[in-house]
Amino acid sequence: MRIVVVTPPAPVVTLAEAKAHLRVTGTAEDTLIEGMVAAATQHLDGPAGWLGRALGVQELEARLDLSCHPSLIRLSFPPITSVTSVTYLDANRAPIVADPATYELIGEDVIAIGAPAWANAYSGREALRVRFVAGYAVLPAPxxxxxxxxxxxxYAHRETTSPVATTSIPISVTVQALLEPFRVYR
Incomplete structure (x- = not known):
């Protein structure tokens, strides 16, 4: 299964919050700070993120092969709040949007009601696409x-090296301890 971001999330930490945390009052470094917020967030968020979950509300699309005609599809990157659409390719490779009454979302699973609408579909690569909304409306404090x-x-270590040692700055133990309960291992 491949996951792509259809609609990216809005920033989950505002410039004002970051500046307050850094104790920066002027505007000269706003662009730099916004970039750092974006870099830290992208390191954690979504399909490429370390946490294995969606942080801000975003629309994702799961693209699956239909070699086994699944009646249960486990979605990635919780929390998942809704399914926007289920689309599959018919035998002529024309896209068909499944009737929402033929499936339901339970937790992280899209479950077919009765025989899956996509049971007789084309079984090629990424023939089934599930669009869904994931992410927190209110980001957890940790x-x-x-x-x-x-x-x-x-902000404190703007260079990749220091005069003392040429080591990278890893995620701190504190940051890892705050994030570990939220990390999804797949």
Missing amino acids: IRVAILLMVGDL
Whole structure:
């Protein structure tokens, strides 16, 4: 299964929050700080993120092969709030949008009601596509604090090397401890 971002999330940590955390009052470094917030968030969020979950509300699309005609599809990157659409290719490879009454979302699973509408579909690569909305309406405090701590590290250590040692700056133990309960291992 491949997951693509259809609609990316809005920033989950605002510039004002980051500046307050850094104790920056002027506007000269706003662009730099916004970039650091974006970098820290992207490191954690969505299909490429370390956490294995969606942080801000976003629309994702799961693209599956239909070699086994699944009646249960487990979606990735919780929390999942809704399914926007299920589309599959028919035998002529024409896209068909499944009737929402033929499936339901239970937790992270899209479950076919009765025989899957896509049971007689074309069984090629990415023949089934499930669009869904995932992410937090209100970001949990530990994740917000972890992003702010990461921004603080990036702000304090703007260079990739220091005169003392040429080592990269890893995720701190504190940040990892805050994030570990939210990490999804697949």
